Amino acid sequence: MKTWQLIRTTTIVVACVAVFMAPLGIAQEENRQEAEISEQKLRNQQKQIEKQIQELRKNRSKRNKGQAAERDKGREQREARRRRPEATERHVADAIQHLRLAGWHHEADQLQKRLHTGAPPHHRPGPHSSPHDTPRHGHHGQIADDPLRNVHGMLGHLSQAVDNLERRLQHSEEVGRAVDEAHRRIEELGRHLEQRTADLERQLNHRLEDIERHADHQLEQFEGHLHEFVEHFERALDERRDHDDDGEDD
Numbered sequence: 001m002k003t004w005q006l007i008r009t010t011t012i013v014v015a016c017v018a019v020f021m022a023p024l025g026i027a028q029e030e031n032r033q034e035a036e037i038s039e040q041k042l043r044n045q046q047k048q049i050e051k052q053i054q055e056l057r058k059n060r061s062k063r064n065k066g067q068a069a070e071r072d073k074g075r076e077q078r079e080a081r082r083r084r085p086e087a088t089e090r091h092v093a094d095a096i097q098h099l100r101l102a103g104w105h106h107e108a109d110q111l112q113k114r115l116h117t118g119a120p121p122h123h124r125p126g127p128h129s130s131p132h133d134t135p136r137h138g139h140h141g142q143i144a145d146d147p148l149r150n151v152h153g154m155l156g157h158l159s160q161a162v163d164n165l166e167r168r169l170q171h172s173e174e175v176g177r178a179v180d181e182a183h184r185r186i187e188e189l190g191r192h193l194e195q196r197t198a199d200l201e202r203q204l205n206h207r208l209e210d211i212e213r214h215a216d217h218q219l220e221q222f223e224g225h226l227h228e229f230v231e232h233f234e235r236a237l238d239e240r241r242d243h244d245d246d247g248e249d250d
Contacts, residue, residue, distance in 0.1 A: 102161040 092111065099108035 098162065102165065104161065 096108045096111050099105075099111065
C-alpha cells in the first residue's frame with residue numbers, strides 16, 4: 001500500500017507541476033514570438049531607413065549634377081555670347097573660302113563686298129557692345145542693313161553645295177572601290193586562268209606521253225607480228241618450192 005501511495009503521490013505532484021509550468025512555457029513561447037516579431041519589425045524599419053537614405057543620396061547627387069550642368073550650360077552660353085561676333089566673322093570668312101572652292105565666285109564676291117562695305121569696323125558690334133551702338137538710318141528705330149544679314153542663306157546654299165560635293169565624292173569613292181574590286185576580281189580570274197592553263201598543259205603533256213608510249217608499244221607489237229608473218233610466209237613458200245621441185249624430179 002505504501003508503494004502505491006508513493007506512486008500516486010508522485011504522479012499527483014508531477015501533474016501539479018506540469019499544470020503550473022504549462023502557463024509559464026506558453027508565456028515564454030509567446031514572449032519569444034513577440035520578440036521575433038519585434039526584431040523583424042526593427043529590421044524592416046532599418047531597411048526602409050537605409051532605402052530612404054540611399055534615395056536621398058541619389059536625389060542629392062542628381063541635384064548636384066543638375067546644378068553643375070546648369071552652371072556649365074550657363075558658362076557655355078556666356079562664352080558663346082562673348083565669342084559670337086568673332087565666330088560669326090570667322091564663319092563668314094570660312095563660308096567665303098568654301099564658296100570660292102565650290103565655284104560660287106559671284107556669291108563669294110557679294111558676301112565679301114557686304115562684309116567689307118556694309119558697316120565700318122568701329123561700328124561693327126563687339127563682344128561688349130549693346131544694340132544702341134548699332135548705326136541707324138532711314139526711319140526711326142530701323143537698324144542699318146547688316147552686312148551679315150544673308151549669311152544664313154548663303155551658308156545654307158554652301159551647305160547644300162558641300163553636301164552635293166560630299167555625295168559626289170562618296171559616289172566617286174564607291175565607284176573607285178567598285179573599280180578596285182573589279183580589278184581585284186580580274187586579277188584573281190587571270191591567276192585562276194593561268195593556273196588552270198598550266199594544269200591543262202601538264203595534263204595534256206602527260207596524256208600525249210601516254211599516247212606516244214601506247215602507240216610505240218602497239219607499233220612494236222605490230223612489227224613483231226609482221227616479222228613473224230613474213231618469216232612464216234617465207235618458210236611456207238620455201239617448202240612449197242621444195243615440194244614442187246621434188247614432183248618434177250619424179
